[in-house]
Amino acid sequence: MDLSLNDDQVAIVDALDALTRPYAAVSLHETGFALFDPELERELSKSGFLDVAAVPELGVVTAAIIVERVARLPQATNAALSAIVAPLLGLSAGTPLCIVEENAQARPLRFLCEGATVVVAGHSITSFTVTGDQVRAEPEALYGYPVSSLRSVPSDRQQHDVSLDEFYTRWRIALAAESAGLLAAALQSVCVYTTDRNQFGRPLASFQGMRHRLAEAQVRTNGVYWLAIKAAATLDPADAALAALHAQEAARAVVYDFHQFMGGMGMTLEHPLHLWTYRLKLLASELGGRGANALAAADAIWG
Amino acid sequence: MDFEWTPEEQAFRLRLKQFLAATLPDDWERFSQHGPGSPALTRYAETFCGKLADDKLLTPHWPKEIGGEGLDPWHQAILAEEMWIAGEPRGGQYMNVNWIGPTLIKYGSQWQQERYLPPIAEGRALWCQGFSEPGSGSDLASLRTRAVLEGDHYRVNGQKIWTSYAGLAQTCFLLCRTSDDRKRGISILLVPMDTPGITVRQIPSLIGEGDIHEVFFDDVLVPVEALFGNEGQAWEIIAYSLVNERLGIPRYGLARAALDRAVSVLKEEGRWNNDAVKIEAANVAALCEAARIASYAIVTKRAHGELVGPESSSARFATVMAERRVAEFVVEYLPEALADAHPYLKMHHQRGIVAGIAAGAAEIQLNIIATDVLKLPREPR
Numbered sequence: 001m002d003l004s005l006n007d008d009q010v011a012i013v014d015a016l017d018a019l020t021r022p023y024a025a026v027s028l029h030e031t032g033f034a035l036f037d038p039e040l041e042r043e044l045s046k047s048g049f050l051d052v053a054a055v056p057e058l059g060v061v062t063a064a065i066i067v068e069r070v071a072r073l074p075q076a077t078n079a080a081l082s083a084i085v086a087p088l089l090g091l092s093a094g095t096p097l098c099i100v101e102e103n104a105q106a107r108p109l110r111f112l113c114e115g116a117t118v119v120v121a122g123h124s125i126t127s128f129t130v131t132g133d134q135v136r137a138e139p140e141a142l143y144g145y146p147v148s149s150l151r152s153v154p155s156d157r158q159q160h161d162v163s164l165d166e167f168y169t170r171w172r173i174a175l176a177a178e179s180a181g182l183l184a185a186a187l188q189s190v191c192v193y194t195t196d197r198n199q200f201g202r203p204l205a206s207f208q209g210m211r212h213r214l215a216e217a218q219v220r221t222n223g224v225y226w227l228a229i230k231a232a233a234t235l236d237p238a239d240a241a242l243a244a245l246h247a248q249e250a251a252r253a254v255v256y257d258f259h260q261f262m263g264g265m266g267m268t269l270e271h272p273l274h275l276w277t278y279r280l281k282l283l284a285s286e287l288g289g290r291g292a293n294a295l296a297a298a299d300a301i302w303g
Numbered sequence: 304m305d306f307e308w309t310p311e312e313q314a315f316r317l318r319l320k321q322f323l324a325a326t327l328p329d330d331w332e333r334f335s336q337h338g339p340g341s342p343a344l345t346r347y348a349e350t351f352c353g354k355l356a357d358d359k360l361l362t363p364h365w366p367k368e369i370g371g372e373g374l375d376p377w378h379q380a381i382l383a384e385e386m387w388i389a390g391e392p393r394g395g396q397y398m399n400v401n402w403i404g405p406t407l408i409k410y411g412s413q414w415q416q417e418r419y420l421p422p423i424a425e426g427r428a429l430w431c432q433g434f435s436e437p438g439s440g441s442d443l444a445s446l447r448t449r450a451v452l453e454g455d456h457y458r459v460n461g462q463k464i465w466t467s468y469a470g471l472a473q474t475c476f477l478l479c480r481t482s483d484d485r486k487r488g489i490s491i492l493l494v495p496m497d498t499p500g501i502t503v504r505q506i507p508s509l510i511g512e513g514d515i516h517e518v519f520f521d522d523v524l525v526p527v528e529a530l531f532g533n534e535g536q537a538w539e540i541i542a543y544s545l546v547n548e549r550l551g552i553p554r555y556g557l558a559r560a561a562l563d564r565a566v567s568v569l570k571e572e573g574r575w576n577n578d579a580v581k582i583e584a585a586n587v588a589a590l591c592e593a594a595r596i597a598s599y600a601i602v603t604k605r606a607h608g609e610l611v612g613p614e615s616s617s618a619r620f621a622t623v624m625a626e627r628r629v630a631e632f633v634v635e636y637l638p639e640a641l642a643d644a645h646p647y648l649k650m651h652h653q654r655g656i657v658a659g660i661a662a663g664a665a666e667i668q669l670n671i672i673a674t675d676v677l678k679l680p681r682e683p684r
Contacts (some may be wrong), residue, residue, distance in 0.1 A: 191677050
């Protein structure tokens with residue numbers, strides 16, 4: 001047991017930070033509900049960061065470390081599914097990838113666009129490449145991702161030779177790792193704001209009512225990070241279900257608090273907080289939400 | 304990053320499990336409902352710890368030159384987990400090996416180490432921790448018990464409260480004031496509990512018999528050799544000690560074991576096939592595992608010889624969250640456990656109430672996280 005990053009992982013994180021630094025520094029004034037930069041997506045693909053899961057000595061755990069870090073950026077990316085789920089299906093990193101459950105086809109999908117690969121999770125794992133007439137754009141959606149809905153799902157789909165357990169494990173790890181980064185970035189932005197903002201002659205964040213709730217959010221965020229990373233290391237279905245459950249539960253517990261702490265600024269599009277929290281809202285509904293992930297965890301642990 | 308135990312660590316854990324299976328009496332689960340500080344468990348702990356010492360399992364993480372095996376912090380964590388999950392048959396002695404011993408090793412004089420380390424390493428010592436006072440709980444730096452130097456003795460007057468194990472302890476790790484300079488005015492004396500002028504009164508507690516006490520010091524004369532470290536060095540020393548203590552009790556382990564036991568009972572009784580129960584159980588398991596890995600991240604730092612900082616408060620609060628939800632789960636779905644139907648779950652429930660109170664209240668952990676992890680401005684005083 002050793003939970004420190006190894007030398008390769010430290011080097012990868014350093015290189016990733018160097019690549020993403022300019023994107024982290026973009027102006028965030030009035031970004032709208034979703035901030036997406038195709039150039040960042042291309043750079044992440046080109047650089048090989050999204051391919052690490054297939055490298056035996058790096059593995060899915062390194063992919064999860066990368067996904068968590070990328071998720072802290074203000075830009076929404078498809079890194080989680082590209083880096084963690086795509087390799088399992090034999091798809092190359094950088095393939096625009098969406099996942100839909102057969103019994104929940106109406107839900108909005110992040111990054112759904114013409115040419116994207118849609119994976120359908122049902123009794124087996126299948127996929128198809130989306131055509132323009134199968135996509136209904138949702139420009140008014142409140143989520144912090146570019147989202148669209150499927151008008152239809154073709155019956156003729158490519159079959160993938162992976163078990164449902166393997167697939168759902170990867171999906172849950174991807175969700176948890178991305179959530180961990182989103183939670184960390186949202187928490188950080190609230191801490192900065194409430195430290196700078198003075199009321200009653202002192203910083204908002206010096207009031208214990210706020211300090212304790214932010215500290216508890218830190219504990220939850222830390223927990224999501226570690227459960228995600230552990231699941232990525234073990235690829236164990238129970239670990240993955242617990243990680244996804246804890247991520248969605250943490251999102252439920254903190255998202256409204258974060259906006260509340262910001263007061264009026266928490267209602268605006270001028271502050272970037274929503275970029276992370278409104279992504280968490282969409283992730284909180286994936287995989288059937290907390291209840292479904294909890295039942296999956298209970299079955300995996302206790303039968 | 305590696306989440307696998309090494310074969311050697313697995314063997315160590317197995318050895319501990321086998322030791323427990325071979326050593327604990329058949330009625331141990333019922334017996335362990337006696338509080339960790341009760342006379343019954345304290346007496347049993349002397350026998351148990353003696354056997355642990357014989358098998359070199361009492362202080363394996365101590366340096367070899369003072370009776371340990373020089374094993375790393377992972378072994379200390381595994382040892383603590385297995386003992387706590389078993390219901391802590393070391394009784395109050397867990398404190399000796401967790402932090403009293405390591406603190407003696409780091410700060411004790413040669414005389415103090417020679418006097419106090421061998422009994423701890425042999426499993427026949429019991430210490431108490433004289434920290435809290437009636438007017439100084441979370442605000443420990445306001446403590447008022449005073450030690451006045453008079454020639455070659457300190458004269459100690461004051462009162463401690465919530466002192467675990469004081470009724471049967473031989474020695475007190477006593478915080479007292481040697482000057483009025485708030486934190487820098489606090490010193491540590493190692494005081495034999497049979498010194499004239501010390502009076503102990505047990506406080507009935509939810510944890511069980513013999514766990515918490517008031518201790519009165521009335522003109523207690525303590526030789527200067529009992530000064531631990533230097534005058535005014537207490538704050539530095541207890542900061543070191545509490546980092547060990549906060550990690551010392553792996554409550555997430557017992558909490559998870561109690562949850563597994565509760566699920567097993569629910570299954571046996573045909574009450575498991577209920578989605579509401581399963582969903583709650585999974586949420587509780589997630590909290591237990593989050594606390595476990597957050598704690599392992601701290602052990603990683605210790606194993607690398609790095610300074611452990613405020614992140615230990617985050618791991619500790621995660622453990623408090625887990626402990627509480629397990630207790631609530633049992634109350635909600637197996638209320639008979641708190642009567643006498645399931646001694647292991649009752650034992651967990653009795654001890655769980657302490658999780659957010661002892662070794663620095665949960666609210667203090669949140670303050671530490673806010674100030675030192677999140678870097679938020681302090682609350683004005």
